[in-house]
Each structure stands twice: as structure tokens, then as C-alpha cells.
Amino acid sequence: MSTTVQPPADQPAPLTDRHIVPAVVDGQTVYLECPTWCTIDHVRDSQKFLVDVWHSGAFADLEAPRRNGTPSLLAYARLGLDSFSEDDDMRRPFIFVEDGSSGEDSYMDAEHAEQFADNLVAFARNIRAMASAMRGVTA
Known part of the structure; x- marks a missing residue:
């Protein structure tokens, strides 16, 4: 059995470029709106609860070369959206930036x-x- 799931009716962010994709939630296949920029395979990245389904774009990395070694990752960013989040701010598209080591992050x-x-x-x-x-x- 499958179900098509829609974000809440009060979804604050328009998702004009989207398509319907399958996702696995608690072992069940559901179909949901997914932004075209999302790179997550929602079947492979199955979730226990619908609220945990989120969308992520490709990562942009900021690396610094080193004199004697491989480049160091200073930060990365991605476009994101948590359509089913209980947090209104997360239900709007955001850019997430993190340094990858300190746990400090920014949602913009x-x-x-x-x-x-x-x-x-x-x-x-x-x-x-x-x-x-x-x-x-x-x-």
C-alpha cells in the first residue's frame, strides 16, 4: 500500500520546482513532493517518522590548500528544506553552513x-x- 503525503497546508515556502517521489517511512512506501534540487534518495534514506524526512541539495565545500598535505575542509554548505518539521523556520528553504568540526552551524x-x-x-x-x-x- 502506498500513500501520497502533502506538506502541511500552511507550508510557508512555495515549492515551484518539485516532483512527486517515493519515500520509505516506517517500512511503507509513500509519495511526497520533493524539490528538484534535492539529491536525497528518499527510498534508500528511509525514515521511521514522516517528520524526519528532509531535503538536501548538493554540498558546496570550502577547502584550503596546505603547504605539505591534502586540502583542509573549512566549511560546507547545502540548500535544505524540512517540509514536515514541527519548526516553521525549517519548513522554509534554508542554506545550512557548518565548519564540519566544531558543531557550530548556521541556518540562513x-x-x-x-x-x-x-x-x-x-x-x-x-x-x-x-x-x-x-x-x-x-x-
Whole structure:
């Protein structure tokens, strides 16, 4: 037996680019709306409760090269949506950013994400200026 499950009627975020996909919840196949950017296989990533079904886009990684070694992952970000969450904020699309080690994370709306991106651009500009200055220094 399968069932089509809809997010709550008061879903605050429009999901204009979506499709209906199968998901396994408590061993049962259900069909739910899934954003086209979601990369989760909701059948393989089965959940015990519907409220635990969430959507995630591809990850964007921020890595720093090292002089003698492999790059270090400084942070990663992804687009997310928890359609069935009891938390209204999680039922709206968000960008999730975490450093991957400290447990510190940020859930951002579009305005915050754009501000964060502006901060990254300024940070990159400063790093380029440091690299430029470093090239003129002899040891």
C-alpha cells in the first residue's frame, strides 16, 4: 500500500520546482513532493517518522590548500528544506553552513546567505591582497 503525503497546508515556502517521489517511512512506501534540487534518495534514506524526512541539495565545500598535505575542509554548505518539521523556520528553504568540526552551524534565509556570500568575497579579496604582499617578501 502506498500513500501520497502533502506538506502541511500552511507550508510557508512555495515549492515551484518539485516532483512527486517515493519515500520509505516506517517500512511503507509513500509519495511526497520533493524539490528538484534535492539529491536525497528518499527510498534508500528511509525514515521511521514522516517528520524526519528532509531535503538536501548538493554540498558546496570550502577547502584550503596546505603547504605539505591534502586540502583542509573549512566549511560546507547545502540548500535544505524540512517540509514536515514541527519548526516553521525549517519548513522554509534554508542554506545550512557548518565548519564540519566544531558543531557550530548556521541556518540562513536568502538574505543572510547573500550577506554571507558578500563576506566570502571580501575575505577572498583580503586573501589575494595577502598573497600579493607575500610575493614581494623575501625570507
